[in-house]
Amino acid sequence: MQDNDGVLIRLENVSKSFDGEVILDHIDLEIKHNEFVTLLGPSGCGKTTTLRIIGGFVDADEGHVYFEGKKINDVPPYQRNINTVFQRYALFPHLNVYENIAFGLRLKKMSDEEIRDKVKSMLAMVNLKGFEKRSVTALSGGQQQRVAIARALVNEPRALLLDEPLSALDAKLRKDMQKELKEIQKRTGITFIFVTHDQEEALSMSDKVVVMADGRIQQIGTPVEIYNEPINAFVADFIGESNIVTGIMPRDYVVTFAGHSFQCEDAGFAPNEKVDVVVRPEDIDIVPLDQAMLTGEVTSVTFKGDYYEIIVDIDHFKWMIESTDRVNAGDIIGISIDPYEIQVMKRSEYSDTFGDYSSFSDEMDELSDPAPEEME
């Protein structure tokens, strides 16, 4: 049954357009057994469409979809050993909690005792013991979410697709559900394919993150790889806060930006190649002026609880620094960056599309956090 390399699902060269608009542009993706994979990207990046193609609800225009080594392009959803947790839960309002969960099992003509045992153990797993007779319309959002998860998992699918399942929950519940989902995934050993636009969610839950933009996969990697070694300016900007500046690599292990040459750990670029450089705000150290690599004037300081968010104007480029050191707006400060904190990236179509932090505000942050509904 299993591929030699443990691949469960493989997308090969998959493309999809709606009304002439390209949604997916030649996607290649491998998903292994027992993996928690997250498709992460802004609205319209094609992540939901990718999920729907795997689920069988959308047909790819081009390319192949393999499941356990077999091509499944023409297999209808009800014959795929895959189940989905939908964004708005999509519970059946005419059935109670028990019957919602039993729905898939009844279609398989399972005996009543078998169904009862399975539903009971599912209810226990999602912490909804004693909810059998409740009407699903009378449940809270979090409870409905649990029923939706139980309804999908009770069928023991090889893969569970989750389409922004936590987007309708409030922040606290979301955090709890993230942990719970991760727990359930570990315990059941089922492959989870999770779609979200929330990078924090993606980083904290996944074994593997697939960052998507404009219908293409930008980067695939572990959360740590994605965060520490973004492949281009888009990934660097989308995942966490980052200062992205243009630089030059005069030779290996040296990069010049903001008028200063820095030691770095990157190599393999052409001599004097133009590059994008990422430095995370928390990786910048504030140092006395005589030890400074760069100096600049503080333009704003925001208290964030466990750190200060400091905007510094260095040569008319506004850098963001996260530090526990107290500084004041108007101060001239010095900064230093360690070689391993500098990530050098190849130039891409996304170079120069992300400016500095001069126009930074929470409102701008909201705008890059798109509405959950992606496409229909």
Add this chain to the structure above:
Amino acid sequence: MKRRSLLQRFAAAPHIAWSVLFIIIPLLFIIYYTFTDASGGFTLENLSTIASPEYLMIFLRSVMFSILATVICLLIGYPLAYRIASMKPRTQRIAIVLVMLPMWLNFLIRTYCLKILLNDQGIINTFLGNFGIEPLKLLNTSGAVIFAMVYNYLPYMILPIYTVISKMDQNLLTAAADLGCNRFQTLTKVVLPLSFSGIMSGVTMVFVPSISTFYISDAMGGRTFSLIGDTIERQFKEADNYNVGSALSLVLMILIIISMSIMNKYSDDDGGVVV
């Protein structure tokens, strides 16, 4: 308690006045006539008159005809409503207008047209005659009456069912497919139970006018048999017997109330859908 504005308090006044004048008072008259004789004295004779086998037969026939018409409407209307709801929005609008089109035509004219169609010298028989087929007896049959009921009331079955299905959350259908339903199972296990309220309003809206109709049985049945509607009409207009007529009306009304409450018992909490 929230205070109600003047407008809220009196918004229902016109309707209440209307109801009292044209529904409650006539109803009281019917009850009065039912329990009195021609001279105005109290009697139960009117009720015992209509308890005769002759009238029971008429009631039974009326119920049978309207149940048949309702079932046929449901069998034709449901698949059509389901099909329309799955069309593109633009096509849907056109299809719904087509369904409603006959309703824009006067009811009497519609029925009269049917009469012409089914006549011994009508279009159908003339057409068949071209092939040397003897004229079929289409008009003045119970089939013609039921056909006319279906023809006249079918839109009232289609519209509420269509409304419910078209408003259904498409994700539920996707979820059904995801959990292993093929198209047919999705229909029987999700769409059908969720459109129950629409079916119930459709059934009510076909059954009630069918059981009380008088013109249809008159025109299409040719007085070869009576339904409850035209029996009542004749009591008032021809026999001039308001008392028996009222008694028949009262019994019919009770019959309708009973059947409606049975239907409501099985329909959703949120009740039927009004078009």
